[in-house]
Amino acid sequence: MAIKTRITELLEIEHPIVQGGMQGVGVAELASAVSNAGGLGILTALTQPSPTALRAEIDRCRGMTAKPFGVNLTVFPTINSPDYKAYAQAIIDGGIRIVETAGTPAVREIWEQLKPHGVVILHKCTAVRHALSAERAGCDVISIDGFECAGHPGEDDIPGLILIPAAADKVKIPMLASGGFGDGRGLVAALALGADGINMGTRFCATQEARIHPNVKQAYLDNDERGTYLIFRNFKNTARVGKNEVSTEVVRRLAEPGATFRDVQELVAGSAGRELLESGDMAKGVFWAGMVQGLIDDIPTCDQLFVSKTGTTEKIVNGRLAAMVA
Ligand SMILES: Cc1cc2nc3c(=O)[nH]c(=O)nc-3n(C[C@H](O)[C@H](O)[C@H](O)COP(=O)(O)O)c2cc1C
Numbered sequence: 354m355a356i357k358t359r360i361t362e363l364l365e366i367e368h369p370i371v372q373g374g375m376q377g378v379g380v381a382e383l384a385s386a387v388s389n390a391g392g393l394g395i396l397t398a399l400t401q402p403s404p405t406a407l408r409a410e411i412d413r414c415r416g417m418t419a420k421p422f423g424v425n426l427t428v429f430p431t432i433n434s435p436d437y438k439a440y441a442q443a444i445i446d447g448g449i450r451i452v453e454t455a456g457t458p459a460v461r462e463i464w465e466q467l468k469p470h471g472v473v474i475l476h477k478c479t480a481v482r483h484a485l486s487a488e489r490a491g492c493d494v495i496s497i498d499g500f501e502c503a504g505h506p507g508e509d510d511i512p513g514l515i516l517i518p519a520a521a522d523k524v525k526i527p528m529l530a531s532g533g534f535g536d537g538r539g540l541v542a543a544l545a546l547g548a549d550g551i552n553m554g555t556r557f558c559a560t561q562e563a564r565i566h567p568n569v570k571q572a573y574l575d576n577d578e579r580g581t582y583l584i585f586r587n588f589k590n591t592a593r594v595g596k597n598e599v600s601t602e603v604v605r606r607l608a609e610p611g612a613t614f615r616d617v618q619e620l621v622a623g624s625a626g627r628e629l630l631e632s633g634d635m636a637k638g639v640f641w642a643g644m645v646q647g648l649i650d651d652i653p654t655c656d657q658l659f660v661s662k663t664g665t666t667e668k669i670v671n672g673r674l675a676a677m678v679a
Contacts, residue, residue, distance in 0.1 A: 354667040356540075359527040360550035363473065363494065364451060365421055367391030368659060369550025370540070371496070371529055372557045373477065373504075374425020374453050375641070376400055376623075377630045378565055381410055385417035386562035386655040394422040395453055399435055404443035411447035423451035423475070428460040441466045453477060453496065455505075464490060477531065477552070479507030481520045488526050495520065495528045496552045502532030503555045503593050503643035506583075514546070521547025535648040537665025541674075555643040561654045566633030569640060570652050572597065578647025584621070584639070588614060595642030597635045599625075 360369045370392035372384065377400055384394030396414055401407040407424070414422055424444050428437055441463050444452060452467055454460050455477040464474055468491060476487040477496040484495040497520045499513030500506045511519070517530045530548035533539065535556040543551045557563060559573040572595060580596045582604050594600045599620050606616045619625070625638030653661070 354663060354671070356544070356663075356666065358544070358549040360494070360529060363527055364393050366393050368663060369529075369544075370659070370662070371395065371453075371475070371550065371552045373496070373531060373552045373554040374398075374427060374455065375554055375558065376427070377627055378558055378563055379425060380564055381414035381417055382564045383557060383560070383562050383655075384422050385414050386560070387557065388418045388420040388422045390655040390659040391420075392655075392659065393451065394418070396422065396424045398424050398426045398440045398444065404436065404439040407440055408443040408447050411443070411449060421451060422449075423453055424449050425453040425455065426460075426463055428454065428456035428463060430457065430459050437463060438466060445470045445472070451475065454492075461490060464492065475529065479505070479516075480509055480511075481516070481523055484520050484524050484528075488524055493526060495524050495526060496531050497524075497528060497548075498552075499530070499532035501644040503581075503641045503645075506532070506591060506593055508586075508589055508591055513543075517543065517546040517548055533643060533645050535645040537662045537667075537669060539645075539648075540662060540666050541669045553645075554641070555645050556649060556658070557655070558642075559649050559652050560658060561652060565630045568633030568635060569630055572635060572640070573642060573646050573649050574652070576642065576646040578644045580646050581642055581644055584617075585614075587612060593641070593643060594639045595646070597640070599636060600639045603639060 358369045368391045372387040372394050374395050374397040379397030384396045387394035398407050401410050451473045453475040474492045475494040475496050476492040478484050479498045499516045500510050527549045529550050529552040530543035531552035534551040534553050559570045581593050582600045583591050584603050585592050603617045603620050629637040
């Protein structure tokens with residue numbers, strides 16, 4: 354069964370399923386596997402150490418798939434920010450047609466840089482008001498991330514069951530539902546709630562092609578739906594990470610009166626997270642994970658995942674739901 358939506362048409366993909374940008378995970382092996390399976394794979398720009406390396410990674414991915422794929426650029430300006438504009442230029446030079454953006458309002462400069470080159474912009478956000486302002490600014494697709502998601506769920510704590518239809522009521526451009534999606538049931542639910550497709554992160558980490566250590570994949574299987582923490586609430590920069598001994602310690606330290614970022618800085622360092630993903634030593638740092646861990650119990654190839662997803666979707670739509678309609 355093929356599901357055709359505004360997303361499959363606009364992005365020229367077979368299934369309305371997008372792999373969200375993932376720091377440390379979104380490299381050519383995974384992005385090309387997702388695209389080859391009929392979804393949209395996405396490289397994560399800042400996983401590459403420089404714009405030149407990103408340009409090379411785009412070429413490497415193109416060598417692994419003839420299908421469309423995109424690049425994620427996440428913009429969180431800090432004192433030592435990467436050169437976002439140079440990364441955006443590498444995306445343009447690499448001939449990329451689809452870019453997923455996320456981050457603070459500073460991302461607008463990146464939209465302005467990409468738009469004249471005909472790039473389709475998928476903007477990921479966590480609130481209806483942010484979705485509407487991205488739409489007004491000329492973005493092409495909204496990816497709305499509910500409270501369940503891995504990464505940055507925002508500060509409003511609105512789960513997908515409310516956020517997706519609330520956004521669908523107001524957003525006119527195509528919309529992806531994100532956060533908490535892992536199987537065909539989620540896909541049907543997202544479409545029923547008014548989305549044109551889904552975006553997944555955590556589920557794609559537990560696939561054969563994700564180039565991370567097997568111990569990390571196993572952690573996604575071992576953790577259930579309660580296996581995440583919200584950290585950095587104190588700093589209004591909430592992040593959802595998987596439960597391990599390091600994130601447990603981060604939560605403990607941040608609960609102390611007067612806790613500051615300095616108190617956890619070494620535990621949450623990006624370099625520590627990278628080491629965890631590569632070495633499989635789960636005591637090295639924190640790792641991003643969503644509540645959808647509770648629905649993950651295997652490590653399929655992306656192709657197998659898509660086959661089972663579309664099979665389940667068909668069974669639900671043509672079987673379970675059809676049988677309920679009097
Ligand atoms: C390991 C990992 C790394 C992530 N890194 C980023 C990132 O760099 N930029 C970003 O916009 N989102 C990032 N995300 C969020 C995903 O793109 C996606 O929005 C989220 O995972 C959706 O929720 P789900 O995990 O429940 O599917 C990351 C998620 C994971 C699991």
